[in-house]
Amino acid sequence: MERRTIFPGWATPALLLVPQMALTVLLFLWPTAVAVRASVMRADPFGLSETFAGLDNFTALFTDPLYLAAIGRTLVFCGAVTGLALGLAVLLAVFADADIRGRGAYRAALVWPYAVAPAAAGVIWALLLHPQIGGVAGLLKHLGIAWNYKLNDTQAMIAVVGASAWRQVSYNFIFVLAGLQSIPRTIIDAARMDGARGWRRFRTILLPMLAPTLAFLVVVNLVYSAFETFGTIEALTQGGPGRATQTLMVKVYRDGVVNLDLGASAAQSVVLMALVMGLTALQFHFLRRRGGR
Amino acid sequence: MAGLVLDQVRKSFGRTEVLRGIDLDVAPGEMVVVVGASGCGKSTLLRLVAGLEQPSSGRIMLDGEDITARDPAARDIAMVFQHYALYPHMSVFDNMAYGLKVRRLPRAEIAARVEEAAQMLHISPLLGRKPRELSGGQRQRVAIGRAVVRKPRLFLFDEPLSSLDARLRTSMRAEIKRLQRRLGVTSLYVTHDQHEAMSLGDRILVLNEGRPAQLGPPMEIYARPADTAVAELIGDPPMNLLPGWLDANGRVRLETGDAGNGRSVLVGIRPEDVAGGRPDGDGLALGFTPDTVEPMGAEVLLVGRLETGAAFSVRTLPASFALGSRLDFHCPAQRLHLFDPGSGQRIGPAGPAAR
Ligand SMILES: Nc1ncnc2c1ncn2[C@@H]1O[C@H](COP(=O)(O)OP(=O)(O)OP(=O)(O)O)[C@@H](O)[C@H]1O
Ligand SMILES: [Mg+2]
Numbered sequence: 150m151e152r153r154t155i156f157p158g159w160a161t162p163a164l165l166l167v168p169q170m171a172l173t174v175l176l177f178l179w180p181t182a183v184a185v186r187a188s189v190m191r192a193d194p195f196g197l198s199e200t201f202a203g204l205d206n207f208t209a210l211f212t213d214p215l216y217l218a219a220i221g222r223t224l225v226f227c228g229a230v231t232g233l234a235l236g237l238a239v240l241l242a243v244f245a246d247a248d249i250r251g252r253g254a255y256r257a258a259l260v261w262p263y264a265v266a267p268a269a270a271g272v273i274w275a276l277l278l279h280p281q282i283g284g285v286a287g288l289l290k291h292l293g294i295a296w297n298y299k300l301n302d303t304q305a306m307i308a309v310v311g312a313s314a315w316r317q318v319s320y321n322f323i324f325v326l327a328g329l330q331s332i333p334r335t336i337i338d339a340a341r342m343d344g345a346r347g348w349r350r351f352r353t354i355l356l357p358m359l360a361p362t363l364a365f366l367v368v369v370n371l372v373y374s375a376f377e378t379f380g381t382i383e384a385l386t387q388g389g390p391g392r393a394t395q396t397l398m399v400k401v402y403r404d405g406v407v408n409l410d411l412g413a414s415a416a417q418s419v420v421l422m423a424l425v426m427g428l429t430a431l432q433f434h435f436l437r438r439r440g441g442r
Numbered sequence: 443m444a445g446l447v448l449d450q451v452r453k454s455f456g457r458t459e460v461l462r463g464i465d466l467d468v469a470p471g472e473m474v475v476v477v478g479a480s481g482c483g484k485s486t487l488l489r490l491v492a493g494l495e496q497p498s499s500g501r502i503m504l505d506g507e508d509i510t511a512r513d514p515a516a517r518d519i520a521m522v523f524q525h526y527a528l529y530p531h532m533s534v535f536d537n538m539a540y541g542l543k544v545r546r547l548p549r550a551e552i553a554a555r556v557e558e559a560a561q562m563l564h565i566s567p568l569l570g571r572k573p574r575e576l577s578g579g580q581r582q583r584v585a586i587g588r589a590v591v592r593k594p595r596l597f598l599f600d601e602p603l604s605s606l607d608a609r610l611r612t613s614m615r616a617e618i619k620r621l622q623r624r625l626g627v628t629s630l631y632v633t634h635d636q637h638e639a640m641s642l643g644d645r646i647l648v649l650n651e652g653r654p655a656q657l658g659p660p661m662e663i664y665a666r667p668a669d670t671a672v673a674e675l676i677g678d679p680p681m682n683l684l685p686g687w688l689d690a691n692g693r694v695r696l697e698t699g700d701a702g703n704g705r706s707v708l709v710g711i712r713p714e715d716v717a718g719g720r721p722d723g724d725g726l727a728l729g730f731t732p733d734t735v736e737p738m739g740a741e742v743l744l745v746g747r748l749e750t751g752a753a754f755s756v757r758t759l760p761a762s763f764a765l766g767s768r769l770d771f772h773c774p775a776q777r778l779h780l781f782d783p784g785s786g787q788r789i790g791p792a793g794p795a796a797r
Contacts, residue, residue, distance in 0.1 A: 256580035335527035338494050343588075344515035353540070356533040 178389070181422065187415035201396075214419070215392070216400070223375060223396040226310060234314040235366060239320030239359075243351065245322070246329040252281035263319035271384025275391035276314035278385070298386065303338035305386050309394045313386060314376040320367055328362035329355065363434035372428050376421070397421060445470040445628045446491065451500035453486055460486050462652040464500070466631060473622050473629040475643030477636060477675060482651045484632040485524075488598050491630060493517050504595060515544075519588035521598040523673075526581045528573040528588075528737040534560075535569040538588045559587040562621065579610045586618070588702060590625065597622065597629040598626055603638065636676050640664070648672045654760055675711050682711045683753050685783065694726055694778055696750055707789065710779030713743065713757040721772035728771040730754055731761055740742060 156162050173346070191202040212215050236318075245256050277285045281295040289296040298304040332355065340354045379398045382388060388395035388403060395403065401421065405414025446468040453461040460483045467476045476484050489495040491502055493514035502510045509517050520541070528537050535556055542552045554731040562584040568748070573581055582602060589597055602618070603611045619642050622629050633639055639646050640660040648655040648663065656668035667673035673681045686696040689704040696709060709726075721727050732746035737760070744756040744763060756771060763769070780790050 333525075333527065334524045336529060337524060338489075338492075339521070339523060339527040339529070339588075340540075341494060342492060342521045343517065343592075344544045345540070346513070349544065354529060360531075374473045397531055 184415045184418045184422070185438050187411055188419045190412055190415075193413050202412060206412045207420075208417050211422070218392070218393055219397055219400045222392075222394075223398075225259050226306070226313075226378075226394070226396050227371050227374040229306075229310045229372040230314045230317065230378070231367060232338055232372055233310060233316035234321055234374075235325075235363065237314070237318045237365075238325050238366075241318070241322050242325035242329055245326050245354075248382050262316050263323075265316060268380035270316045271310055272382040274308065274315070274381070275385050278308050279311075292306070302390060302392055305390055305393045309378070309382050312373060313381050317370060317373055317383075321370065324362055324366055325359065328359045332358050347356060361435070361438055365432065366436075368428055368432045368435060372425065372432065375428075376425060444628065445505070447503040448625065449489070449503070451487075451502060452498045453483070453490060453495065454782075460652050461490070464649075464654055466654070467649060468628055468630060470505075470628055471626045473619075473631060473642060474645050474647055475631045475633060475639040476647045476649060477633055477639040478649035478655075482649045484634070484649060485600055487649070488600050488630060488632055490520070491596070492519055492521050492598055510706060512693070515597075516692075518592075518594050519586070519596045519598060520592040520594040521600065522582075522585050522589050522602045524601045526573070526585045528581060528584055528645070530573055532572075532676040533569065534565065534571050534573070534584050534587075537573065537584055538591050539589065541592050550553060553593045556587075557594075559590045562590070563587050563617075563627045578606055579614065582606060582614065586621070590621070593625075597627050597631075599629065599631040599633075599664065601633050602631075604633070604635070611635075613634065616708045618642065636678060640676070645663070646676075648675060650675075666788065668711070668788050670708060670710070670781050673781070677712055679755055679757065680714050681779065682713065682752075682754050684709045684711065684748070684750070688780065693724065694754075694775070694780070695729075696726065696748065703794060706783055708781040708783050708786075710781060711754075711773050712740075712777070712779075713755045715777040716758065716771050716773050718757045718758065718769070718771055720770050721774070724775045725772040726775065726778060727756070728773060729768055730756060731768050731770050732756070732765055735763060739763070 156165075163400055186245055188206055189202055189204070190199045191205070192199045210312060214360065232314070240391065241259055245252055264269075275283075278282050278296075280286050280299060286296045296309040336354065336358075337350070340350050375396070379402065382394055382396065382399055383402075386394045388399040397417065398421065401414055401417045404410045404417065446466070448464050448466040451464045452459065452460060456576055464487060466474065476487060478484050479515060486495065490497050493509070493512055497510065499509075500540035501508055504517065504519070510682050520702050526582045529540065532540065538556045538559060539552050542555065547555075556569070557566070560569055563586060565580060565583050565587060568576060568584070573584065582605075585602065587622065599618070606614060609786055614636055618631075631638075631642055633642075643660055645658060646660050646663050647657045648668075650669075650671040656663055663672060663676050667681070668675060671682060673683065677783065682695055685706070686709040687704040687706045688697055694707070695704070702713070711726075711728075717729065729749035730746060731748075734745045736743040738757070740759075742760045744758065746754060748754045749768070776791070778791070779788065781787060782789050
């Protein structure tokens with residue numbers, strides 16, 4: 150049941166709303182406004198003078214080959230992280246769903262990585278993957294692979310994708326497992342009676358019934374990989390070597406905070422903001438669909 | 443050819459033994475109905491035969507082959523589930539075709555079989571719909587169709603009609619019976635509805651706490667229940683069971699008191715075997731005080747107490763009964779059932795003769 154309290158007049162409700170509104174304005178609307186304003190201004194490097202630049206910053210952005218390359222790179226990165234994190238999660242969840250010994254411990258172990266902060270994950274992986282002292286590097290060297298993600302572009306991408314996906318696997322795992330467990334057992338029994346086994350049963354019965362969950366997770370993972378992996382990438386490669394792992398988010402930081410090109414950086418932020426809004430809308434759409442079933 | 447044979451099948455989940463040694467022999471083309479109270483292991487028995495669960499011990503043979511260890515996919519058995527268990531993301535056609543596609547039948551053959559079954563079950567116009575767009579009765583038809591198209595060696599039904607309303611249940615019951623006869627497929631049918639069991643089964647297997655209590659044709663089970671559990675389960679309204687004793691002359695007494703040199707027994711009297719008036723010959727006199735009347739249509743059910751104080755019910759033709767006053771009824775001797783009060787086993791008589 151819904152509990153409602155009706156206050157007379159408007160003063161009390163307004164007063165009660167003030168803290169929330171103040172926080173929203175202070176922490177969200179104001180910075181957003183500043184960013185939007187900055188994106189249409191040209192500032193000198195010392196921040197002493199500004200001139201109105203119209204959409205110049207945006208035009209410059211979308212004609213900048215470096216920016217376009219970053220978009221492509223980000224797409225590859227997000228696609229890889231989402232695919233890897235979801236694929237692994239589905240695989241692990243299928244096993245966790247089966248009647249196997251010690252699945253309680255197995256499930257708990259899979260949830261742990263989610264408790265690790267992105268930057269900490271970056272540091273952990275930086276140590277593990279370190280070309281000289283890292284355990285993974287040692288192992289790969291043993292197998293005859295020269296591992297140095299600090300020099301090799303592809304290896305750098307693999308490293309940031311792996312480290313970013315690693316953490317997200319736990320999150321996905323929880324959802325996929327819940328999704329699998331909400332599939333009625335008798336439907337799976339019916340499929341068994343119909344003679345479907347293994348991969349075929351998974352592809353034709355389980356996967357379609359998981360589809361709403363997966364659609365929701367794809368959006369969540371895209372948002373995560375685009376906007377929340379900054380800490381991981383910064384800790385591992387700082388976007389390097391060269392620009393090999395410079396995603397849009399990292400580029401905003403490089404251009405704005407490090408290189409102090411505020412106009413360009415602000416324009417990039419505005420683009421990212423629009424993207425977040427779009428993805429969030431999509432996410433709510435899937436959430437509603439999931440809830441409605 | 444030996445249809446389905448169960449040989450001392452047992453099943454335990456952890457420490458609870460659910461099935462305690464089931465022997466059963468279903469002839470080819472025969473329909474055996476398994477009845478029993480809730481939780482007695484009916485579904486478990488079906489799941490063992492289906493291969494969805496492994497027996498703890500015992501053997502399951504189908505057409506002479508030992509299938510105990512086989513995967514469900516390799517058993518050629520089709521099952522209809524209690525709550526339909528249709529694939530929600532597939533159309534009716536695909537639901538029915540799925541098992542055939544998995545078995546890699548040619549497309550044309552699949553379409554032909556599905557259409558034939560759809561016609562048989564009157565669901566041809568629904569083939570393009572999704573399960574959520576169907577009524578309960580239609581869903582159950584699809585579920586039956588999914589089993590039929592497979593042309594399996596054995597049908598398993600797990601309370602397929604229990605989620606339908608009473609009228610639909612009766613008509614579907616007749617339809618299932620017709621279909622099963624027509625296809626001649628050996629069937630095992632689980633229900634806890636005794637009417638369903640009586641009308642569908644060539645034979646009935648009554649389960650009681652994981653043990654087979656009785657196996658036989660419906661009328662045989664009705665006429666000679668093997669123990670009190672069967673007696674209470676089969677027959678509607680259930681049989682009256684009254685403490686009494688068998689005196690030295692072999693006469694049944696309901697009066698309380700010392701059995702003397704007689705033997706104490708449980709006397710079973712079906713409500714429909716009771717007639718009005720005092721007994722002539724060796725019938726059992728019943729002084730009965732009804733306190734409620736339940737109309738049942740052609741007949742009424744009188745519920746009340748005997749002189750001995752025991753609860754009792756009588757099924758009889760409607761008339762105006764004086765509620766609360768003592769009436770004379772009797773039961774002919776050959777309609778009495780006697781059970782051992784300790785074990786609940788039937789001790790006689792061999793009758794009653796066929797009615
Ligand atoms: N997978 C399982 N694990 C543990 N116990 C189980 C399992 N499946 C069934 N049981 C137990 O076995 C007993 C018999 O269950 P079953 O489902 O066969 O009963 P049923 O006769 O079909 O009952 P109903 O008429 O209610 O469907 C029950 O006590 C149940 O709790
Ligand atoms: Mg059951």
